[in-house]
Amino acid sequence: MTQMKRPCSPTPLPSKLVSTTACLTTDALKEHDRNTRPVSLITRLDMASEQSTSGIPGEIPILSPSTRSSQWSRSSSPSRLSDAQYRYRLLRRANIFVDDEIPMDIQHETENKVFNVLLDTNNSNLYKVSEKLWHKSKELVRKPSGKAEWTEALYTAIDELKPDGLEVARNRDWREDLKPPVYNPLSTIPRKRDRSHRIVPGNTVELTIPIFKLKDPRPDICVGLSDENLANALVPKKGRSAARRFLVDLQETSSLISDPHVTPLGLRFPFLVVEAKAAATGGNLYQAQNQAAVGGSAALQILKNLSDLQDLDEEGQEITEDGPVVTQDLPNTKLRLAFSVTTEGPIHELWIHFQKPREEDFYMVCLGTWRTTLEDGSLNFLRQLSAVLRWGNGEFKDDIISVLQDI
Structure with missing residues (x-):
């Protein structure tokens, strides 16, 4: 007996961002990559810092594979x-x-x-x-x-x-x-400053500082x-x-x-x-x-x-x-x-x-x-x-x- 596949509309959404309810097909992911502007690492860290300080729950920014690789090597124990x-x-x-x-x-x-x-x-x-x-x-x-x-x-x-x-x-x-x-080395990534030019603590940035131990x-x-x-x-x-x-x-x-x-x-x-x-x-x-x-x-x-x-x-x-x-x-x-x-x-x-x-x-x-x-x-x-x-x-x-x- 042939199993019926769940239909998925091929029509793209009017927004450039793919809806979270869209089917995770290969075509949908490619469409998302074409229409999404790249976000820098600093911006992602700032977004996470703003969400944590404002009390608004947010998703942890997903870094690109190359960024994750470099971050892993910096924090090696x-x-x-x-x-x-x-x-x-x-x-x-x-x-x-x-x-x-x-x-x-x-x-x-x-x-x-x-x-x-x-x-x-x-x-x-x-x-x-x-x-x-x-x-x-x-x-x-x-x-x-x-x-x-x-x-x-x-x-x-x-x-x-x-x-x-x-x-x-x-x-x-x-x-x-x-x-x-x-x-141990010191962090070289600047932390976010608020409008009064004070440095806002950012736990996300601190995680990138390597801590070596004998x-x-x-x-x-x-x-x-x-x-x-x-x-x-x-x-x-x-x-x-x-x-x-x-x-x-x-x-x-x-x-x-x-x-x-x-x-x-x-x-x-x-x-x-x-x-x-x-x-x-x-x-x-x-x-x-x-x-x-x-x-x-x-x-x-x-x-x-x-x-x-x-x-x-x-x-x-x-x-x-x-x-x-x-x-x-x-x-x-x-x-x-x-x-x-x-x-x-x-x-x-x-x-x-x-x-x-x-x-x-x-x-x-x-x-x-x-x-x-x-x-x-x-x-x-x-x-x-x-x-x-x-x-x-x-x-x-x-x-x-x-x-x-x-x-």
């Missing part, structure tokens, strides 16, 4: 950005620069204070840990191993190499307020100083009771956030973060580097906050004593350092994070790359990593304690 866009559009807005050049003074600092004494390849513990990582890496590459398996292998190596005064945490969220600030750090592995170890070191200067609650009180009052975790773990002043990926499950080094860039910068921010707290304390002493005070320079004032490891399966990169004197920028430079499926690659990587761990438990910790004792 980090979750919609590609890995390359996140690095070059967003990290740079936070003054984080990846793969920059390492200055001579930073290089001199690391060579003489971090990597000045590398463990001998015949060191029994180092050799044992290296053998284990090497064999585990060869085992993992024979199957489609994911991020969790590779992270576990590296965590085991770090845990067996770390000195007693350090703490290690895995997959824990860091506080949002430790991230470097992102400098992803919160959540390192796969994080290494820092033990809270208990720091407290014991402060006992001679502050007394046992005060030493135990000193860093806790500073954190509770937000005077100094030394434990970066949302839920404090007793790991303070992190100096090494690890971001792991597995190519077999879709991860890559580029993604790991982006994540490490934020985590490493947050670690530097903690050290900067310590420096600022020391400066405030010294200013207070000058006011109290009403005279010049001979102050001790913060050891990490000139060279604030942190490290990170990024991995893609058996490929391991070691990075240094630093800030230059009197600059707010954060820099991240690669120090070397190793493949742990090779015996020499595993051994040489762990020699460098062991040096970072010993520096963290040695000179780095001593510098931190020296400052805390004087606050």
Whole structure:
């Protein structure tokens, strides 16, 4: 049985605008496009603003596909950005620069204070840990191993190499307020003015302003100083009771956030973060580097906050004593350092994070790359990593304690 179609009059309406009751046929839509004058974006925004301020309900102006496309790109959030866009559009807005050049003074600092004494390849513990990582890496590459398996292998190596005064945490969220600030662009579209030349607020225009936000750090592995170890070191200067609650009180009052975790773990002043990926499950080094860039910068921010707290304390002493005070320079004032490891399966990169004197920028430079499926690659990587761990438990910790004792 043939179904009867609903009749539609082919006669065009006398008005140039197609009636809202007209049939939405192809011919009717083409007729509407021919007879409708184009309306600019500013006009549409003004119309929406007038309707909202007058209380008259109105339809949201429909933008052309090209306008919608450009508006979408302007309001992109980090979750919609590609890995390359996140690095070059967003990290740079936070003054984080990846793969920059390492200055001579930073290089001199690391060579003489971090990597000045590398463990001998015949060191029994180092050799044992290296053998284990090497064999585990060869085992993992024979199957489609994911991020969790590779992270576990590296965590085991770090845990067996770390000195007693350090703490290690895995997959824990860091506080949002430790991230470097992102400098978002300002709107360039003028808002509507009323007859008295006052700017009328327009919510529609504000939606076009992009708001970029760094992803919160959540390192796969994080290494820092033990809270208990720091407290014991402060006992001679502050007394046992005060030493135990000193860093806790500073954190509770937000005077100094030394434990970066949302839920404090007793790991303070992190100096090494690890971001792991597995190519077999879709991860890559580029993604790991982006994540490490934020985590490493947050670690530097903690050290900067310590420096600022020391400066405030010294200013207070000058006011109290009403005279010049001979102050001790913060050891990490000139060279604030942190490290990170990024991995893609058996490929391991070691990075240094630093800030230059009197600059707010954060820099991240690669120090070397190793493949742990090779015996020499595993051994040489762990020699460098062991040096970072010993520096963290040695000179780095001593510098931190020296400052805390004087606050």
